[in-house]
Amino acid sequence: MSTTGFDYTITRTLDAPADRVWAAWTVADEYAVWASAEEVVLDVRPGGAWSSVMVIPGGARVPLTGGYVEVVENKRLVMGMNVPGRDEPVLMTLDLTADGERTQISLSQTFDTAEDRDQAEQGSNFLLDSLTTHLAAA
Known part of the structure; x- marks a missing residue:
């Protein structure tokens, strides 16, 4: 984590094995369902691009776009999101820790302002709520 800036980390335990949670984030058709997104394109590899319409x-x-920085299957995904007016993408780190049929997920990001952090943290909690519901229904 950066020593400057405003960051957050959200950690939850999901009732699904790590490969199911990974697929929810990396398979376009599945991501579209729980993330309320359309026109989802995911090229999940370092240097690959993603896009969707939330x-x-x-x-x-x-419309959202970005790229993948780090990809470790079923364990870690570091994604950048392009933000208008910013030279560098905003990075989000997703870490998965398998625990049998359950998975601990951690989302973390760092921002320049508390306002941006709070808005992103709220959005990430909303995403994780939706993901939890999706996995429970699967």
């Missing part, structure tokens, strides 16, 4: 409550559509 459909937020109320029906607004937000």
